[in-house]
Amino acid sequence: MPATGIDDAEAINYKYFDPPTLEFLIPERGPAGGGTTVHIHGLKFKDTRHLSCKLRNIHVQAAFISEREIVCLTPSCTLGNVAVDISLNRRDFSGRYAEFKYLL
Template structure:
């Protein structure tokens, strides 16, 4: 007498389908010693029932006027518990592999990032990985759904890739030390600013403005690159190093 699914939440509420023979006139379905909360006799070979709450492994039996069937196992699964999520931020375009650790994750079927869901890969009962779906910039709650229920409490931050439009002033001495203002979009989460590949100290002013101090560099034009967790943008030949006078 197969039962599908053969596992469900310890809180109950799982709709199961039981198939067999001589099931007409079913009067009760028991999960261990507890009665199903709802029973429907679909046909002489099929009965549906909603599991009550429970724990561990229990035998499911069907009772008809002809007697009670042999038990088939049903596995109660507790709700998942999430501990960590890494990395905790990434591009609004999605596509980042995130690792979630916790307990009770072996039956994970979906992970929701806000309103968008993705199908995880189960590594162990304590670890799953999932590729983030696309999402709007900002923090969203992360919910893991398993046979035992759903669990939330962690968050993931979607970051838009930066754009760079101007740098003022756009030239300075090769010794560095020029204070510049870089304008663009999605600059709040800036993680680095480089001039010709050399990192520069910077301060985020707003989502559209970053202040930086040029490092030393060779005379000539260099690219200015602004990066965050979602990517980077380049102002090609954005800054010109000017050699000092010689006598």
């Protein structure tokens, strides 16, 4: 066993990223049936395989465009405003969200 007391087989691969910041959405509204491509603008976006958006409590995969833009496809949802948040790992969300409005 190495001097660290950790066996190589027990090593954990961990990556830290500065939290992303969500600034605004384009468009800010779309049909309740879903399918709207939403461009999310902000800062510190990273191209990770777990990049995601959360609309209300529905998680959807995001597509990386740049460190300032990602794209998500809205799922179907009930009418009204929903919070949109983003995550680089599908666990930790930015905590700073924008609103998307579902319409008829």
